[in-house]
Amino acid sequence: MAEEHNQEAAAAAAAEEQAGQQFAVQRLYVKDVSFEAPMGAEAFTKQWQPAVNQELGNKVNKLDDNNYEVTLTITVTVKLGEETAFLAEVHQAGIFTITGLDDQQLTHVLNTMCPNILFPYAREAIDNIVGKGSFPALMLPPVNFDALFAQAVQQQQQQAAEGQADETH
Structure with a gap:
């Protein structure tokens, strides 16, 4: 009976925590375009045999307690041989309202869900x-932002571990 009560209490606590969580897209907009x-x-x-290079960047700006501006930057450079045929860059941004997440969850959402x-x-915009x-x-x-985020976290952990190892020597 006590075990049943504990399970019910845990379920109620989880439901209450989820009720406080919110994710909403307030606005999507092009912040900057360059060609x-x-x-x-x-x-x-020239014969069209392009070499395409794509670079991604993500920037988060906290606007207030619950609102964040996330800017995804995509830079595409297309070369014909050694010469650049064109370079296109787009800064696509959005304002997101996010509440009820702990710091780790918030960081994950801002760096994966928002860029997705x-x-x-x-x-x-690039194609246009x-x-x-x-x-x-x-x-x-397509880009797997979850994999990119996991890779970045792993790199940070390795750098932190290497930094600690260097301090002990």
Whole structure:
């Protein structure tokens, strides 16, 4: 009987904790867009065998107690041989209301869930601007933000462990 009561109390506590959790998208917007075609018309006279390089960045800005601005930056550089045919960069941002999460959960949501929401908009903006530059469509591959976050956490842990090892020597 006591075990049943403990299970009920634990379930009630979990339900109460979840009731205080909130995640809402307040606004999605393009914060910055840049497009450069340094080769100019010469890019259209060469055989199109591009080398594509994609870089991702994520920045979090706490606006107040419950609101966060998350900015996903995608930079795509396309080269023909050694010369840059074009460079496109998009800063896709969103304002998210998040409450009821502990620090670890909050960090995870801000670095995985929010960029996952922003990515399709950034990918569309990149494709759109590349098309307006008269280059072939560029569909960026999906990104696993959970894997990138896990990798970053692992690197931080390794660096912390190496730092502690260096201090003991």
